[in-house]
Amino acid sequence: MPSSPAAPKAASSTTSMFSRSTTVTATIGAPRQIVWALLTDSARFPQWNSTVTSIDGPIELGSKLKLRVPISKRTFTPKVTTFDAPAAMTWRDGAKPMFWGVRDFTLAEIGLNSTQFTMTETVRGLMLPVAARSLPDFRPVFDRYVLDLQAAATARLEAQR
Secondary structure (H helix, E strand, C coil), X not given: CCCCCCCCCCXXXXXXXXXXXXXXXXXXCCCHHHHHHHHCCCCCHHHHCCCCCEEECCCCCCCECEEECCCCCXXXXXXXXXXXXXXXXXXXXXXXXXXXXXXXXXXXXXXXXEEEEEEEEEEECCCHHHHHHHCCCHHHHHHXXXXXXXXXXXXXXXXXX
């Protein structure tokens, strides 16, 4: 029987003049290999994650992705700059020093069928004071993301039994 995941902490944000970070952390009731498999399968990503419309390109080191999300008409093109399976991954997008974003994913095994998942996105740059007015509040999106991930990971674990 999978361990009961704790309710995720609500996503939080910190803001300064030239930086804004949003973080969410949750205990997922599944081994980190299952969580990692979900996070790195671009073709199936939108099937479990309601915060993503599509991802084109393989999620692997050095890959440039085409990411579409329901809250924006823009296509984001992050590059996978860190890929340490099944523990950590980083996506980067934008142009320093004007405006860029970094999304870090970390997975820590905390038991046989339990993973601590943390996702942090930091946007920075000289243009942030101007761009900040047009950026959405990422906290509700991050909260939904982690709930979707919990549901998908525990369903996959149950399907493997």
